[in-house]
Amino acid sequence: MQIDILTIFPDMFDGPFSHSIIKRAKEKGIITINLHNIRDYTTDKHHSVDDYPYGGGAGMVMMIEPVCRLIENLKAKTSYDEIIYMSPDGELLGQKLANRLSLLKNMIILCGHYKGIDERIREHLVTMEISIGDYVLSGGELAAAVLTDTIVRIIPGAMGDEASALSDSYQDDLISPPVYTRPYDFNGWKAPDVLLSGNEKEINKWRNEKSIERTKQRRPRLLDD
Numbered sequence: 163m164q165i166d167i168l169t170i171f172p173d174m175f176d177g178p179f180s181h182s183i184i185k186r187a188k189e190k191g192i193i194t195i196n197l198h199n200i201r202d203y204t205t206d207k208h209h210s211v212d213d214y215p216y217g218g219g220a221g222m223v224m225m226i227e228p229v230c231r232l233i234e235n236l237k238a239k240t241s242y243d244e245i246i247y248m249s250p251d252g253e254l255l256g257q258k259l260a261n262r263l264s265l266l267k268n269m270i271i272l273c274g275h276y277k278g279i280d281e282r283i284r285e286h287l288v289t290m291e292i293s294i295g296d297y298v299l300s301g302g303e304l305a306a307a308v309l310t311d312t313i314v315r316i317i318p319g320a321m322g323d324e325a326s327a328l329s330d331s332y333q334d335d336l337i338s339p340p341v342y343t344r345p346y347d348f349n350g351w352k353a354p355d356v357l358l359s360g361n362e363k364e365i366n367k368w369r370n371e372k373s374i375e376r377t378k379q380r381r382p383r384l385l386d387d
């Protein structure tokens with residue numbers, strides 16, 4: 163999978179993309195992430211990427227030209243399945259959407275800033291808009307990192323133990339059961355005996371019951387779906 167991220171702050175991705183599963187997926191060649199600085203695609207001498215909003219009011223708006231030039235440049239070399247704009251009013255990111263996107267080959271993720279991007283970019287260039295929640299961030303970078311992480315970790319081969327991704331919360335519309343490790347007894351707080359019983363059938367039964375119990379308590383809507 164190739165992910166091209168369009169941003170005015172490429173350095174913001176240094177942390178999230180250089181550790182753990184994403185780092186390993188890059189090293190294994192499972193994904194290629196290219197960071198593109200929108201500012202490199204300006205033509206004026208100040209390298210402006212934003213301007214005052216038509217109609218007045220607070221905040222700046224990201225201009226269409228550099229974003230369009232960058233997208234056209236990328237499209238000349240690669241065919242993209244989706245051009246995604248991170249936006250607080252986009253489709254809410256959930257596990258099902260992440261699963262679907264993990265099957266794509268190439269995608270662009272566009273990060274906005276300030277008051278957002280010129281609406282014509284959304285109308286004519288973007289194919290999909292995704293929100294990571296009903297709140298507003300300062301920019302699309304953190305949202306793009308969240309989206310990338312949730313997609314990449316479920317691509318076959320990205321995780322060490324593939325079964326692990328499938329048993330996480332929201333796969334199969336269930337919340338994960340609680341997990342424990344050594345020591346068995348910590349200051350009198352004991353791990354459930356069944357997990358140490360070695361009886362796989364009983365362990366699976368216990369995990370399944372806990373999963374359903376947690377889902378009922380914490381995300382009952384999943385059971386309705």
Ligand code: SAH
Pocket residue numbers: 247248249250251272273274275276277278279292293294295296297298299300301302303305
């Ligand atoms: N004026 C806009 C908010 C702009 S926030 C509004 O009220 O809807 C600046 C940028 O941050 C956006 O262009 C978007 O790319 C990103 N962003 C903010 N909140 C986000 C969220 N919840 N999900 C995804 N991207 C978000």
